[in-house]
Amino acid sequence: MQPFRKLTGIAAPLPLVNVDTDQIIPAKWLKTIERTGLGRGLFESLRYREDGSENPDFVLNREPYRRAVILITGENFGCGSSREHAPWALLDFGIRCIIAPSFADIFFNNCFKNGILPIVLPQETVDLLMHEAESAPEPVFTVDLEEQLVQRPSGNEPIRFEVDPFKRQCLLEGLDDIGLTLQKLAKIEAFERSQRLQQPWLWPSAA
Amino acid sequence: MSGPKTLFDKIWDSHVVDVQEDGTCLLYIDRHLVHEVTSPQAFAGLRAAGRKVHRPETVLAVPDHNVPTTDRSRGIPDPTSRIQVETLRRNCAEFGITLFDMDDVRQGIVHVIGPEQGFTLPGTIVVCGDSHTSTHGAFGALAFGIGTSEVEHVLATQTLLQKRPKTMRILVVGELGFGVSAKDVILGIIGRIGTAGGTGHVIEYAGPVIEALSMEGRMTVCNMSIEAGARAGLVAPDGKTFAWLRGRPMAPKGALWEQAVAYWRTLPSDPGARYDREVVIDASELEPMVTWGTSPQDVVPITGRVPDPARERDEKRRAAMERALAYMGLEPGMPMEEIRIDKVFIGSCTNARLEDLRAAAEVVRKSGLEVAPNVQALVVPGSGLVKHQAEEEGLDRIFVEAGFEWREPGCSMCLAMNADRLQPGERCASTSNRNFEGRQGKGGRTHLMSPAMAAAAALTGRLTDVRKLVA
Ligand code: SF4
Numbered sequence: 001m002q003p004f005r006k007l008t009g010i011a012a013p014l015p016l017v018n019v020d021t022d023q024i025i026p027a028k029w030l031k032t033i034e035r036t037g038l039g040r041g042l043f044e045s046l047r048y049r050e051d052g053s054e055n056p057d058f059v060l061n062r063e064p065y066r067r068a069v070i071l072i073t074g075e076n077f078g079c080g081s082s083r084e085h086a087p088w089a090l091l092d093f094g095i096r097c098i099i100a101p102s103f104a105d106i107f108f109n110n111c112f113k114n115g116i117l118p119i120v121l122p123q124e125t126v127d128l129l130m131h132e133a134e135s136a137p138e139p140v141f142t143v144d145l146e147e148q149l150v151q152r153p154s155g156n157e158p159i160r161f162e163v164d165p166f167k168r169q170c171l172l173e174g175l176d177d178i179g180l181t182l183q184k185l186a187k188i189e190a191f192e193r194s195q196r197l198q199q200p201w202l203w204p205s206a207a
Numbered sequence: 208m209s210g211p212k213t214l215f216d217k218i219w220d221s222h223v224v225d226v227q228e229d230g231t232c233l234l235y236i237d238r239h240l241v242h243e244v245t246s247p248q249a250f251a252g253l254r255a256a257g258r259k260v261h262r263p264e265t266v267l268a269v270p271d272h273n274v275p276t277t278d279r280s281r282g283i284p285d286p287t288s289r290i291q292v293e294t295l296r297r298n299c300a301e302f303g304i305t306l307f308d309m310d311d312v313r314q315g316i317v318h319v320i321g322p323e324q325g326f327t328l329p330g331t332i333v334v335c336g337d338s339h340t341s342t343h344g345a346f347g348a349l350a351f352g353i354g355t356s357e358v359e360h361v362l363a364t365q366t367l368l369q370k371r372p373k374t375m376r377i378l379v380v381g382e383l384g385f386g387v388s389a390k391d392v393i394l395g396i397i398g399r400i401g402t403a404g405g406t407g408h409v410i411e412y413a414g415p416v417i418e419a420l421s422m423e424g425r426m427t428v429c430n431m432s433i434e435a436g437a438r439a440g441l442v443a444p445d446g447k448t449f450a451w452l453r454g455r456p457m458a459p460k461g462a463l464w465e466q467a468v469a470y471w472r473t474l475p476s477d478p479g480a481r482y483d484r485e486v487v488i489d490a491s492e493l494e495p496m497v498t499w500g501t502s503p504q505d506v507v508p509i510t511g512r513v514p515d516p517a518r519e520r521d522e523k524r525r526a527a528m529e530r531a532l533a534y535m536g537l538e539p540g541m542p543m544e545e546i547r548i549d550k551v552f553i554g555s556c557t558n559a560r561l562e563d564l565r566a567a568a569e570v571v572r573k574s575g576l577e578v579a580p581n582v583q584a585l586v587v588p589g590s591g592l593v594k595h596q597a598e599e600e601g602l603d604r605i606f607v608e609a610g611f612e613w614r615e616p617g618c619s620m621c622l623a624m625n626a627d628r629l630q631p632g633e634r635c636a637s638t639s640n641r642n643f644e645g646r647q648g649k650g651g652r653t654h655l656m657s658p659a660m661a662a663a664a665a666l667t668g669r670l671t672d673v674r675k676l677v678a
Contacts (some may be wrong), residue, residue, distance in 0.1 A: 017523050018402060018502055022643040027622045031273065031287035033247035033294050045645050050631075074523065076403040078602060079436065080643060082338040082352035083245060105372075105406060105438050106352055113356035164370070166229050177356075178258070181364045184225055185231060188261075188366060189222045191235050201459035201467040202237055202331065204264065 002115045004172030007096050008142040009069035012059050013133040017074035021107065024078065024086040038085055039092030060093070061107060070097045070141055072130045078107025087114045094177045097143045099150070101126050112167045117145060117173065129159070138162070214443050215374050215409050217472070218349040222332050224366055234369050236361050237331035238348075241268040241287040241304065242317045243295040244624070245336030247328040249359035250298040261365040263303040267326050270295055271316045272624045274309055276587050276614035288625065302362075314591020316614040318556035322426065323590055325455025329444040329471040336398035339556050339640065340439075341432040345425035346452070347444035347474050349409070352433065372438050373483040375408040379416035383489030384400030386674040388566065390558060390638070390657035392416065393431040394496040396488055398506040405437030408484065411476065412442050416490040423562035430557045431640050434503040443475035497543055497638055497670055498642050498655040502530035505642070507543060509660065509672045515539035534644055535652050536632070543670050546654070550635040551584035551665040552647070553611075554623040555621040558638035558658045559589030561596055568602040571609045578610030579668030585627065586621040587613050601634035611665065623648045636664035 029041035047058050056059045060068060073092070077100040078086060087110045090098070096116055101123045103111075111118045121129070129152065133139045136153035143150050145168060149158040170177065183189075196203045212220070225233040227378065246268070253260070260266065273288035283289040293311065299306040307313040313320060318339050321327040329347035334340060336358040343350035357367055377396060397404070410432050431438030452458045454473065459467045459536035482506050494508035505528075516528035516539065532539065537546065539563045553559070553567050564586065578584045586606050594616055597603055603613045620627040621639040629635055629651025638661045639646075642653035654670060663673040 015523075017527055019462075020502075020641075020643045022622075022641070026645055026649070027624045030244050030286075030624065031291055033246050033251070033291060045649065061244050076406070076436070079402055080338065080433075080641065082336055082340075082354055084248075084336075084354035084356060087354075102406065104402060104403075104436060106354060110354035110356065113354060164229065164231075166227060166231050166368075177368060178256070178360050178363050181233065181360065181366055181368070187233075188235070188364065189224050192365075197233070199330075199467075199470065201463040202328070204457075 001113070001174045001176065004096065004115050004117050004145055004171040006142065006144045006146065007069060007118050009140060010064050010067050011072050011129070011133040011141045012065035012068035012072035013130045014059055014071055014073040015130060018076045018079055019073060019082035021078060021083050021086045022080055025083065025089040029089070030083060030085050035088050036092055038089035042089040042093045058160060064139065067094070069094055070143065071095050072097065072099045072126060072133050074105070075101040077103050079104035082106045084110045084114070087111050087116050091116060099126060099129060113172060115171065117143065119143070119150070119163070121159065121161055125159055211480040213374055213476040213480040213482065214347060214411055214441055214474055215349065216480070218332065219371065221330070231368055231370055233366050234332060236334055236365055236367055237265060238326060238333040239266045239361050240294070240317045240321050240335035240340070241266055241358070242272060242331070242335070242337060242565065243270045243291045243357050244272045246298065246358055247294045249336070250302065252359045253302070253362060258363045258368065260302045260304065260362045265365070266303050266304045267321065267324070268295060268299050268306045268312055269317050269320055270309060272618045272622065274615070274617040275625055276617050276619045276627055279309055279615060285626070294367040304454070308376055312591035312595060314555045315588070316559065316618055319428065319551060319560060319589030319593065323455070323592055324347060325452050325458030328452070328458065328467070329448060330474050334367065337477050338433040339430050341437070342426050342430040342556055344429040344432065344439050344441040345422060346448055347441060347471065349439055349441065353438040363381070373408045374411065375405060375437070375484040375486065376411045376413055378414040378485065378487045379412065379490050380414050380487060381416065381489045383416060383490050384493065386495050387493050387658065388657045389420050389427040391493050391496045392490055393428045394498070394503070394506045394655065395493045397431065397435045397503050398496070399488065399623065400435055400486060402434060402502055402504045403436040405432065405435040408437050409439045409441060410435065410437045411482070412440060417442055418445070421562055422447060423560045426560065427557055430488060431503065434640055444471050450498045458491060482550055485503055495657060495660050495673055497660065499535065499537060499543065500528065501534055501642055501644050502531070503642060503655060505531060507669060509543050513537045513539055513541045513543065544672060546670045547634070547668060548583060548636045548654070549633045550669065551582060551661050552587070552620040552635055552637040552639060553661050554585065554587030554589070554619050555639035556589065557640045559587060559593065561593050562590060563638065563658040564593070564597050564602050565600070567658040568605045569658050570662040570673055570677055571605050571666065574666055576609070576666040576676070578665050582665055582668050583612070583613055584610065584665040586619060587614045588616045590616050595602050620647050622646060636670060
């Protein structure tokens with residue numbers, strides 16, 4: 001996983017609530033056996049018209065937002081399915097940070113596993129940032145994970161955000177959790193020995 | 208933690224392998240279900256890192272999302288779907304995982320076959336790379352959906368890193384009226400608490416109405432916990448749970464069964480156990496429910512009307528409603544019963560078990576009607592075994608003679624990854640769980656409801672109060 005320390009770039013405003021994973025990446029794109037190449041399907045039904053041409057009204061089809069690396073959006077972003085194709089599609093498009101008042105749980109976790117930082121901020125603050133993303137001539141923001149600050153194009157006071165310390169560390173270092181967990185193999189095996197004694201029915205081979 | 212514990216606390220606490228300084232727990236995973244869509248990249252990751260599956264015997268795999276529901280003798284025509292199913296087959300062979308392949312009578316929707324086989328057991332933690340894993344909570348298992356990176360983590364380590372969620376109890380009191388089913392209960396709950404109402408929580412459903420539900424009904428309720436935003440849904444195991452599981456192929460047998468049941472009886476929440484949030488729903492007030500919009504919370508009783516966004520005070524909510532109505536092609540104030548439909552889908556992990564098919568067939572039989580002209584109605588059983596048993600009972604004949612199509616098991620038109628899908632603008636009465644834009648095919652319009660209500664809609668060609676047809 002690519003580490004996430006400091007990200008500077010365009011932020012795109014997407015003022016919709018309850019954006020679900022079917023909107024982020026429709027089911028037909030889930031047939032892939034790869035993690036890459038899904039950027040083309042990102043927000044497909046919003047981004048393209050019936051005939052396959054780009055919908056010029058959609059934010060990610062407009063300059064400068066085509067180059068967005070940050071998305072600012074409404075509450076309950078990523079609700080619906082567990083498909084990790086949603087963060088894969090965002091990442092493949094170039095989005096590495098999403099700012100919203102709230103996220104659906106599974107999507108939120110999936111982001112961290114892919115080097116995407118989801119930031120939760122109060123609605124009023126998100127509204128403020130959304131406004132800057134819409135109106136600044138060059139809506140360039142900097143998200144600094146080390147300092148936990150979002151610097152805005154207006155140059156006004158940076159916004160502080162909270163993030164789970166363990167998840168932050170993993171992102172900063174680009175850590176692979178499987179490797180970390182396998183270091184605890186002795187503990188896992190000790191747990192297994194005890195469960196096997198106490199709940200032998202879960203261990204058919206012990207019967 | 209001592210003092211009274213909830214069912215959730217008991218399961219969680221008995222699965223903690225390690226706790227990090229910040230409170231993140233390493234949880235042991237007992238059972239892992241795998242399907243073809245969310246697993247290929249996980250297996251590829253294992254292979255790339257030279258890792259093995261830690262306990263292959265705790266993993267059960269099945270292709271369900273991409274499989275055709277018509278004649279399977281010629282395999283899967285769509286090459287991308289075929290590659291995904293073949294990849295699952297290869298991965299299972301390579302990593303030593305049990306697979307119920309397409310020609311196996313035990314094949315079906317992953318959340319139908321887990322319980323059916325007795326693979327899902329009370330007091331366990333069950334995961335799957337699929338959000339509707341919450342279904343298995345009906346057995347008093349902590350069951351939740353995970354992403355593909357987590358699938359890989361569980362395969363490699365038999366554990367997951369998790370923060371302890373909050374708990375919420377939804378007490379369903381009163382009594383279900385005539386024609387009101389488990390699906391109406393959960394749609395009613397989501398209408399009340401909203402699609403983000405359960406975010407960060409595990410919901411325990413309790414109270415007389417939940418106790419009175421069959422295991423199938425409890426699965427329907429737990430299934431849609433994710434539509435309420437919750438991580439998982441749970442129901443305390445009881446005599447009904449044990450009777451349902453007894454003798455299932457993968458359930459414990461003999462002395463182990465007795466020992467397991469003795470343990471399972473200790474699982475229900477202790478009196479006085481505390482929840483972070485409590486909600487009480489009076490089921491006596493519920494009617495058969497239908498959705499009008501593009502979110503499962505957009506729900507009204509069938510006797511109601513399409514709501515008017517102009518009366519919504521919250522600006523964001525109003526915009527969402529207007530967008531939903533435009534997509535659904537509906538006018539505010541229109542009676543729900545006047546909405547005409549093109550397709551009917553009776554299926555999905557929410558409502559494709561035997562009891563659901565019986566409920567739908569009962570409406571067909573009692574009404575004596577046939578599928579309305581210009582309506583295509585699919586019945587897609589949840590598994591090969593459900594299909595077989597339904598055929599033993601003659602349900603297939605009731606459906607086919609009335610003009611329904613009787614299909615092979617799979618996810619089918621729930622998410623349109625196979626050939627079963629809506630065309631743009633088509634409207635469907637569906638027993639599935641999501642009415643998102645494009646969920647059942649690009650431009651397709653979905654109304655969620657119970658199997659009995661979907662059967663009624665098929666027969667009249669419009670959304671219909673089933674109570675009128677079977678009274
Ligand atoms: S039936 Fe629908 S909701 Fe259930 S697992 Fe299949 S696609 Fe998902």
